[in-house]
Structures are given as C-alpha cells and as structure tokens.
Amino acid sequence: MSEDPKAIIDGAERWWSTSIIDVHPGEIDIRGYPIEQLIGTITFPEMIWLMVRGELPTAGQARLLEAALVASVDHGPHAPSIAISRMAITCGAELNNAMASAINVLGDVHGGAGQQCMEFYQMIRRHAANGRDLEAAVEAALPEYQEKHGKVVGGFGHRWHPVDPRTAPLLGLVEEAAAAGEVTGEYIAIGRAVESVLTRKKSKPIPMNIDGSTAVIFSELGFEPDMGRGLFILSRSVGILSHAWEQKQQGGRIKGPMPKNIPFTYTGTRRRSFDRELDQQKIATAKADRRRA
Numbered sequence: 001m002s003e004d005p006k007a008i009i010d011g012a013e014r015w016w017s018t019s020i021i022d023v024h025p026g027e028i029d030i031r032g033y034p035i036e037q038l039i040g041t042i043t044f045p046e047m048i049w050l051m052v053r054g055e056l057p058t059a060g061q062a063r064l065l066e067a068a069l070v071a072s073v074d075h076g077p078h079a080p081s082i083a084i085s086r087m088a089i090t091c092g093a094e095l096n097n098a099m100a101s102a103i104n105v106l107g108d109v110h111g112g113a114g115q116q117c118m119e120f121y122q123m124i125r126r127h128a129a130n131g132r133d134l135e136a137a138v139e140a141a142l143p144e145y146q147e148k149h150g151k152v153v154g155g156f157g158h159r160w161h162p163v164d165p166r167t168a169p170l171l172g173l174v175e176e177a178a179a180a181g182e183v184t185g186e187y188i189a190i191g192r193a194v195e196s197v198l199t200r201k202k203s204k205p206i207p208m209n210i211d212g213s214t215a216v217i218f219s220e221l222g223f224e225p226d227m228g229r230g231l232f233i234l235s236r237s238v239g240i241l242s243h244a245w246e247q248k249q250q251g252g253r254i255k256g257p258m259p260k261n262i263p264f265t266y267t268g269t270r271r272r273s274f275d276r277e278l279d280q281q282k283i284a285t286a287k288a289d290r291r292r293a
C-alpha cells in the first residue's frame with residue numbers, strides 16, 4: 001500500500017528536529033533571537049551558553065564559564081594532544097586535520113579527568129543527602145568512584161605543579177559568585193572536602209588541579225559531566241589550533257615525538273645474521289618437538 005504523499009513530506013520535515021536554530025532565506029534565529037541582534041552584543045561564552053542551554057546566562061554565570069574556558073586552553077607540547085596537533089602539521093596535515101587528530105585522543109585517559117571528577121562530585125552529593133557531613137560523604141562515595149574509574153581521583157594532584165596556579169583564581173571566582181547568590185557554593189565545598197580527605201589519606205597534599213576546579217565551576221553552573229568534557233575540549237581546541245598554526249609558521253617536516261638523536265628503547269632479539277637454511281631447520285625442529293610433546 002503506497003503511503004500518503006503528505007505523510008511522507010511531514011515525516012521528511014520531522015527527520016531532523018532542532019530547537020537550537022531556525023533558518024530561512026535571509027533569516028537566522030538562534031534560540032529565537034535574530035543573529036543580527038546577537039552579533040556585537042553577546043560574548044562568545046554567552047553564545048556557548050545560549051547554544052547548549054537554550055537561554056542566555058546571567059552575567060555571573062557567563063563570567064564563571066568564561067574563566068573556566070580561559071584557564072584550560074593549553075598545557076604545552078608535553079600534553080599528547082598538543083604534540084599530536086604539531087606532529088600532524090609536520091606531516092603535511094591541514095589545520096582541521098591536525099585539530100581533529102589531537103581532539104581524537106582526548107578521552108577517558110587524557111583530558112577526561114574533569115568529567116570523572118564531576119561524576120565523583122555528584123556521587124558525593126548523593127551520599128551527603130543522607131545526612132552525612134561532606135568528608136564522610138567523600139569516604140562513602142570513594143569506593144563507588146574507584147570501582148568505576150580506578151584508585152586515582154581525577155581532578156586532584158599534578159605531575160608538574162605542586163600547586164596548580166589555575167586553581168586559586170578559579171575557586172576565588174566561585175566564592176565571589178556564591179557570595180553574590182549566582183551559584184550555591186555546594187560544589188566548591190564538595191571539592192574542598194575531597195582535597196582534605198585525599199590529603200589526610202596520603203599524608204601529603206593532593207591539591208585540586210585545573211580539572212577539579214573547572215569541575216567545580218561546571219557543576220555549580222548545572223552542567224552534566226559529559227558536557228563538562230565537551231566544554232573542556234572546546235577550550236583546549238584553542239591551544240590545539242594555536243600550536244598547529246605556530247608549527248605551520250615554523251615549518252619542519254615529519255617531526256616525531258623526540259629528536260632523532262634520542263633513541264627509543266629496543267627490547268627484542270639481539271642483532272643476528274640471516275640464514276634461511278638454518279632458519280628453516282629451526283622451524284622444522286620446533287615443529288617436530290611440538291608433535292612429540
């Protein structure tokens with residue numbers, strides 16, 4: 001039985017449905033606002049918020065989001081994603097391909113600490129809802145977190161920085177926003193409780209790093225953990241682009257991860273002469289041994 005043509009057209013129109021943008025000849029509306037009224041009026045962080053949340057942020061929310069985006073842009077070529085973008089350029093990749101290569105390695109292991117940390121904060125919040133104080137809630141949530149993500153808590157400790165220089169200014173802004181009633185301050189308290197439990201357990205400071213502090217901000221702003229990762233990648237894309245562009249200006253061809261005069265470590269069979277006959281004999285002997293065994 002052939003379908004009613006009107007039903008086919010209706011179905012085709014519904015194939016993609018979006019509440020983000022409406023486009024007609026000469027008209028582009030973002031979340032209902034004509035684009036010409038947004039251009040020159042709202043900032044990029046406000047635009048990001050409008051796109052992903054549906055409404056414009058308050059000034060305080062936009063300030064916090066912007067601070068988190070500013071703080072995460074780069075951590076230098078020791079970060080594999082940054083190195084990859086530079087190496088890709090030296091292999092002749094275009095900027096978009098270099099950026100895609102770099103972004104593709106950002107996941108649970110590299111760049112995923114913020115999302116994991118946001119999940120942990122949510123777990124702690126659930127445990128604290130049972131009337132526990134925050135540090136007890138951290139202790140109660142820890143096994144659940146560690147079962148999912150392993151023993152190390154994302155967002156705390158750092159390979160390079162005894163104290164991450166990005167944390168204090170970010171948390172300072174959260175405190176200001178909490179005092180102004182822009183956010184609740186619930187997640188900064190949770191983050192601090194995690195820091196103090198980890199530090200007590202390890203008998204040495206395990207301070208909150210950039211992922212832990214941006215996790216505080218994204219959680220205070222009501223973002224879900226996977227969106228936290230998306231926002232981090234948006235920010236880090238700026239660093240990835242800048243390094244790709246700088247490498248393009250510097251030139252350089254097929255640069256590997258280390259200068260050629262620094263050897264990698266070979267762990268295989270020591271150098272030996274190739275003798276096909278001897279080789280065949282060894283294979284035949286091995287086969288015979290296996291048959292006998």
Ligand SMILES: CC(C)(COP(=O)(O)OP(=O)(O)OC[C@H]1O[C@@H](n2cnc3c(N)ncnc32)[C@H](O)[C@@H]1OP(=O)(O)O)[C@@H](O)C(=O)NCCC(=O)NCCS
Nearest residue numbers: 113151152153154155156157158159198202206209210211
């Ligand atoms: C960066 C990192 C690898 C440093 O670990 P490290 O080199 O072992 O650091 P330390 O020597 O200071 O660790 C001392 C102890 O604290 C533990 N520790 C360190 N960071 C920890 C964390 N975030 N959660 C739980 N335990 C931690 C270590 O496992 C070690 O325990 P051990 O003595 O039982 O082996 C680690 O802190 C980490 O992986 N942090 C989370 C990842 C993250 O947020 N990455 C993004 C960084 S911007």
